[in-house]
Amino acid sequence: MRSIGEMARDSGLGVSALRFYDGAGVLVPARVDPASGYRWYGPGQLAEARLLARLRRTGMPLADVRLVLAAWSGADTDLVRTLLDAHLRRLERGLSEARAALSTVRALLEHRENPMTSFRTPTVSLTVAADELAAALDAVRFAASTDPELPVLGGVLFDTEDDALRVVATDRYRMAVARAGASGHDGPRAQFVVPAPVADAMRALLTGSGGGDGGVRLSVADGRVVLEAGDRQAAGRCLDHDFPDYRRLAALPPGTRTLVDVAALRAAVRGGPVRAGDPGEEGGTARDLSLLEITADGTVAVVDEGDGAGRDRIAVDRDYLLDALDALAAGTRERLVVEFGAPTAPIAFRRVDEDGAEEGDAFSLLMPVRLED
Structure with a gap:
């Protein structure tokens, strides 16, 4: 007999998926402990679970999956072949x-674009x-993409305002936004x-600029960006792509909402339970997931799937979560606001001041990972 955890490990189905298919009557455990409710699976059910995992990856409807499994062990395989072909x-x-x-959509996009206009960054400078x-930069750099298929996400967006500069990075699964004060804005x-x-070269330049409240000059013209600190500078060509509307993504x-230490x-x-993500999640790589829950007293706990369901529960990539905490809590920050939305909405981490009020200068979003069908 295999426990539900062992069956999940050996079959490629997650624990939550096995619970789902038990409830749907598709793959019912051979035995359920009457006292604890714990599920046990017989030796012959492993092959059935592996078949179910393969059918699940194809997106076959649950009704058809049930028929395939019911007909699989029979002598007449015509029904199985008919269902697969359909x-x-x-x-x-x-x-x-x-x-x-x-x-x-591509035709609409081409109609919307002006083919006579080439990429050109307006001339602007600010301190x-x-x-x-x-x-x-420290608060957002971790979220920049390394996917060669999406080169525009391999950079950091600089968004100039009259009295501020916002920097943004995203790799689709997470997004980080931060703000720096600015003055002397010249241009649109x-x-x-x-x-x-280039962003990394700018950060290295800032490390040697003396720090403090001193200003550095940022300018861009003809697609070339320059950061000047005294007689030294870091410069490079801007990426010839449009960045997604981060304000819309952040809505x-x-x-x-709860305040966390x-x-x-x-x-x-780091020390809590983890769940191995299914192959295909997070860009095709199985990653460790942390299951977070806001408890009745308002604290955030890292829980195991076997625990009873809480008020709010969401699964996120464990490494991405640690990256976000490390980036936002750099320096002396001891607390953050965590915001849980709908089960499919990103989880938000926001900086707060000493009184617990949201500062608004930096925040991170993490996309949740769906655990069940």
Whole structure:
């Protein structure tokens, strides 16, 4: 007999998926402990679970999955072949429809764009507080993408305002935004994407600029960005791409907010239970997940899937969570506001001042990982 954890490990189905398929009557355990409710699976059920995992990856409807499993061990395999062929035709039809829809979107995009206009960053310059810009880059750099298929996300967005500079990075699964004070703005408001290596060179320049409240001069013209600190500078070409509208991405539905102690949460995440993500999650790589829950007393706990369900529960990539905590809590910050929204909405981490009021100078969003079908 295999426990539910062993069955999850050996079959490729997560614990939550096994619970789901038990409740749906698709893969019912051979034995359930009457006292604890713990599930046990017989030796012959492993092959059935592995088959179920393969069918699950294809997106086969649950009703068809149930029929395939019921007919699998029979002598007549015609029903299984018929169901597989029908599902393959559905997938091919869906792919054809998706291609047509994407072709329409591309046509709309080409119609929207002006083919006579080439990429050109407006000329603008401003003075930015050196220590604040260094802290802002530290708060967002971890979220920049390394995916060669999305080169625009491999940089840091610089968004100039009259009295501030916002920097943003995202790799689709997480986004970080930070603000640095600015003055002496010359030119229109502008957005430009600085390649990650250039952003790193700027951060290194700030380290040697003396820190403190001194200002450094940031300017961009003809697609080239320059950061000057005294007689030294870091410069490079901006990325020739448009960055996603980060303000729209940051517009979250109302959620449950609570104040957390960073050191305690970090220790709980590092030492707490983890769940191995299913293959295919997070860009095709199985990663360790932490299951977070806001308890009845308003604290954030790292829980195990076997625990009873709490008021609010969400699964996030464990390493991404630690990155966000480390970046936002740099320096002397001891507390953050954590905001849980809908189960499919990002979880937000925001800086607060000594009185617990939200500062608004930096925040991070993490996309949740769905645990069940």
